[in-house]
Amino acid sequence: MAEDYYDILGVSKDASKDEIKKAYRKKAKKYHPDRNPDDAEKAREKFKKISEAYEVLADDEKRQRYDRYGKQGVEQDFGSGGFQWSDFSHRDDVEDLFSDLFGGRSRGGGFEDLFSEFFGGRRASRRQKQQRRGSNLKMTLEVSLKDIREGKEKNFKLNRQTQCDECGGSGSKSGGTKTCPNCGGSGEVKQVQRRGIQQLITVSQCSECDGTGQIVENPCPKCNGSGVLNKREKISIEVPPGAQDGTRLRVRGKGDAGKRGAPPGDLYIILRVKPHDKFKRSRNNLIMETEVTMTEAALGTKIKVPTLEDKVEVKVPEGTQPGDQLRLSGKGLPRPNRRGYGDLIIKINVVIPEELNKEQKQLLEDFAGIEKEKNKSWFDKIRGK
Template sequence: MADYYETLGVSRNATDDEIKKAYRKLSRKYHPDIAGPEFEDKFKEVNTAYDVLSDPEKRSMFDQGVDPMSPNAGAGAGFGSADFGDIFSTFFGGGFGSGSGPIPRTQPGRDSLASLNVELKTAVFGNREKLNVTMYAVCDTCHGNGSADGSAPVTCPQCNGSGSVQRVVRTMLGQMMSSQPCERCEGHGTIIENPCASCLGQGRVRKQRTITVSVPAGVEDGTRLRLQGQGEVGEGGGSAGDLYVDISVRPDETFTRDGSNLHCWIRVPMTWAVLGHETHISTFDGDRTLSIPAGSQPEDTITLDNLGVTKLNREERGNLIVHLEVSIPKKLSNQEKKLISDFEGLNKESQLKDKPQQSSKSIKQNRGFFEKLRHAFS
């Protein structure tokens, strides 16, 4: 797998601006119409690297060891989704002998991606969660203007405001006129004479901020939320992109989720299962009374209505399903053994089933509790 960071000559924690500047420099250096046709492959490598590292999702995939430009990743190789003519137009002024105009200083911001880990209880009821993110925001010093003194940019004396300069290049077709971005103003057509020291004239800086995310009730693990206008601010104080938040729900020690239902397991003494019992269990809604019917069997379930997960975008809730695990003692005192023996003598079920019931299918659901008890003791 190619190392796109190495191709552009930037570090793995390079900012978007550093990646863009490195790409502009290398694209000018290796463009076939300037450096010669023998550099076409190198130019394609540079373009592919920029296509990956300039896209937050592709860059995230690459950082995790997946090449987003490989056929297995669902994208093409080489130029990827970019078009050769578009690249030349963007970085060389629109082709041979023609300009596309100066690049506006104010650019819209990119979308950003963040992750938020929430408790299962948040998924049940919903909640407003705090999320710390680091991204580009408007520079507090110049308020997005880019100038230290608030003055407006002046016309670039090198390109006279066109944002591009003309030069003659030699190609296999002869001499041709090429238009490329002005190096002095970087294609903007204007120059900030006194750049802001905080943002270096960009009008934005990277900073950490806390965002409140409204997590809806019923949200599932892997859900992606969109927060409009909460992404990074563009150059020159441009409008912010959107922030996408991937939700992950932490496993809970007490409950397991299955769709809109919650499941939990409780261990009860065998006497509770035989005679019945009323107890209390914890739920996300507080303590609730649980009535265990007499004669309950191991693996029986008791359903508590409307104590499950709220259904997404609805007011309905699922149920809480309680699974019974009957605790059968492994050691008995002599008195306990006598009581069990007396019970066996009085129990009709044990008298009728001196021989075990056999079947080609599982019969554990039909086996009586006393038979299970006797089986455990034996």
């Protein structure tokens, strides 16, 4: 039986995103192989497991699928070989942690090298890395509370680099390349500086071939040999029902195109929930305020209140006090980690009139007199005992 992601991180099923992140960082620090030199292999496996768990639970959409269907619900996000470092989309959440551990650098010369080693991949050369994929893109997208309740599809336009349709991304009109004469095909250039009897060797990416080791023959006239074109493209995403402000979504393959036909990067979207003029959010509940007169509060009434879908009639019971709350079940937001919806909570404000006409004033004075007689009768009974 597969281990439960919540158990792996040591958090409850209703843990907040901050609690999940805190638990992951704590365990990542504990099980880092360099901190466990006597049992590095076991630590490496543990490190991979907690990273896989965090990849799923830190993402609202994946977490919702996992809670509903278990591991089968997130298998589509990983390849046939299971979770790999290329699937990990939360490097920003922990990069500072490893900078602290290694004084700003990992022992392999880079954060990605470190994870590639942990997750079973060979360390790639700089040239291989340059050819692997394009840059990731980040953006923010405003959504409404109604979008979150309904899980709506959102469409928008995005400027990104796409593969040239003329040369297929190769950058060459004929499809041919040749070895870069500047670096001899290595993708790197070395510089040697001598200081007395010492020499300092620095290695940097070749500027002629951008680290690929190859230069284009017969450059494509449409993309000028770059293999990519700037394009404004329509993107569609599904807003996860019940998503929180700050939820991060990953759209695979919608980052910039890779050079020379390499795979594209991914698009990361940060959701920002627009403030509503009537409702405030409290987890999956919505809170609003409405006013009734003091006679309506005393005698009871029926009022119509808005929801995210329509208006509904609500009964205000007699004797309602200022600050009392009414609750409409299921009129809030979807619960991402379990089925059902939150509630709409209606706070009652009782309005006291600032001015009274003669008739109203007389009625209130009569009412006050009745209350006074009622209280006097009660005290008489107490004294008579």
